[in-house]
Each structure stands twice: as structure tokens, then as C-alpha cells.
Amino acid sequence: MHAHSLDFLDLAMEYDALRFGEFTLKSGRVSPYFFNLGSIASGAGMARLADGYAAALEHAGIDYDSLFGPAYKGIPLVATLSCALVPRGYNVPFTYNRKEAKDHGEGGTLVGAPLGKRVVIVDDVITAGTAVREAIDTIRANGSEVAGLLVALDRQERGADQRSPIQALADDEGIPTVAVATLTDVIGYAERRGLDADIRGSIRAYQAEYGVTPAPGA
Template sequence: MHDYQQKFIEFAIRRNVLRFGDFTLKSGRTSPYFFNAGLFNTGEDLLHLSKAYAAALERSGLNYDILFGPAYKGIPLATVTAMALAEGGNSKPFAFNRKEKKDHGEGGNIVGAPLQGKVLIVDDVITAGTAIRESIDLIRAAGAEPAGVLIALDRQERGNGELSAIQEVESEFDIPVVSIIRLEQVLSYLEANTGFSEHAVKVASYRERYGV
């Protein structure tokens, strides 16, 4: 695990973004841990988070034209990532969607720059891959193509079959998925640090059941 990854895990635990307990996921699975990016909820958190996203993206060397944040939590993530990239001299257009279509004013369900060219999806986590597939449908419907996905945490879970949801997305759409941290690193952190052993056991057994 790189130092920046350990620091990111500690940042997420400190801000209660990475929590332990019983959580029902969008996929219906019951998970002993949850990553709630909505709790990065101060200006300082966002500043720190935006730098971690932008650094992961720059490290990946991924080629893209525009950032796209899926509603809802992807919206501030794409926004602050675009700002951090611009601060490093790499200004890109960005857009996001509304969950409900707006039928007055400017109408439609895409806000921001037109979805054109290679679109990078920015979100918090991938579990079963539903949110990413929905985003790819929106991107293709606009006549653009997905370039890749940038997330904070790869939960390393099976999707519909034996592959991880991320592997399915990568092979089905031929795009890379870049994450700041993966579950295996969270688990190593829990196992190596006192006070987390009970959580480590539960997370390990969840990973046995749903992990890849």
C-alpha cells in the first residue's frame, strides 16, 4: 500500500466516511462497512478530496475530454476534481445529470458542458456497477463515448457473474477504472491497526462471500 493510500483511508475513517456496522447497499447486499462520500462535507474536506482524485487521475495517464458526475454524489466529486485539475493547469469541461428530467426552463437531464468526445465518469464507489451502466447509457444517448471511471473506493465485489463489477465494466465497455483505494488495502489497514480487529473479521468474511 502506498503512503497516499494509507493517508486516504485514515482521512475517510476520521471523517466517518468509512464506517463499520450493518448497511444495506443499492445491490441489496448487507455490508459490514460503508463508504459515504456525502460526509466529506466541509470546504477543507473537499479541498483534500479533490487533490486525491486529481492525483489518482494524473497518475493513471487516462485520456479523456470531459468529466461527468452521476447524480447525486458524483456531482460534487466531478466538480471539485475539475477544480483541482484546473489548479494544476489542466482545465477540462464538466457535466452532470439530474435524476429527474426537467421539463421547464432549459429542460433535459444533463447540466453543464455538452457530453461530447471521451467522457470520464467520476463517482465515489462501484459495487455492482449499476450506476456506471446508467451513466454509460446517458453518455451514449448523447452521442459521446465513455473514456473511463474514476472512483475513491473499489469495493472489489462480484457483479452479475464471477468477475468483479469493475472487471465486468472494464471488459464490457473496454474502459479503465481508476480508484484511489481498494478494499484489500482497507482490510490490510484494519488488520494492522489496533482497535479495528472486530471490523477486520467481519469485512474479511464479507469479502469471502462477495469479493473477487
């Protein structure tokens, strides 16, 4: 497990963004863990979170020149990530979108810097992947290329077509995804931190039933 993944999971636990128990998801599946990045809602928490995103992005080695945050959760993420990249030697412009086009002033749906040539989309976690695909369409419609997708957590969980939404993006769109942490990391974290054996067993069972095979090197 990478150091940034471990620190991110520590942070998620501190803020109750990562909880263990029984949670019914929108899909109807009963998950032994629940992830809500919105619970990290303080200056110190967001600074650590953004640094985790920055470390994961730097480690991935993606060639990019711009960041994009889909409304709404992607907006604070992309702004704080841009700040966290500065001490690492990167001054990266960012853009985000409005849900509805502004009909006065400058108008349009995009806010911030003009999109670069190679754009990384920054979001929290991918479920159905609908919002990300809308972001991809927006970026391409403006003449830019999607260089990658950066998320907090990859659940590594099968969707309707037996692939995870992240695998589908890679297969269908050729877009690489970087996650600060994965479900495999969550399992390793539970063992490392000595969480209750029943919790660890239920996560492993959930992964066995719904999980996908991680890509080589993931």
C-alpha cells in the same frame, strides 16, 4: 498502497465515512465495514477528497478531455474534482445530468459544458452499476466516448454473476476503472493503523467469502 489512497482512508475515518462493525447491505450480506462518502460534508473535507480523486486520475494516465458526474452524488464530486485538477495543470470542463428533463429554459437533462470526445465518469462507489450504465448510455447517445470510470472505493466484491460491477464494466464495455482506494487498501490500512485484530480478521473473512481476484496491477 499509494499515498493518495492512505490519505483518502484517513479522511474517511475522520468523517465517519468509513466505519467498522456489522452492517446489513442492500444485497443482504452482512459487511464488517460500511462506506458512506456523503459523510464528508465540509469545505476542507471536500477539498481533500477532490485532491484524492485528482491524484488517482493523474496516476492512472487515462487519455480524456471531459468529466461527467451522474446525479446526484456525482455532481459535487465532478465539480470539486475539476477545481482540484487546476493546480495540477489541467483545466477540464465538466458536465452533469438532471434526473428529469427540464421542460423550460434551455431544456434537456445535461447541465454544464458540452461533453468532450473522451469522458471520464466520476462517482462514489459502484453497487449494482445501474446508474453508471445509464451515464454510459447518455454519453454515447451524445456522440462521445467513455474514457474511464473514477470512483472513491472499489469494494472488489462479487455480484450476481461472480464478477464485481467494475469487472463487468471492463469486460462488457471495455471501460477502465480507477479507484482512489480498494478493499485491499482498506485491509492494508486496518493493519497499518493497528485496528482491532477482530476487525481485521472479519474483513479478511468477508473478502475470502465475497471478494473477487483483483486484476493484475490493481
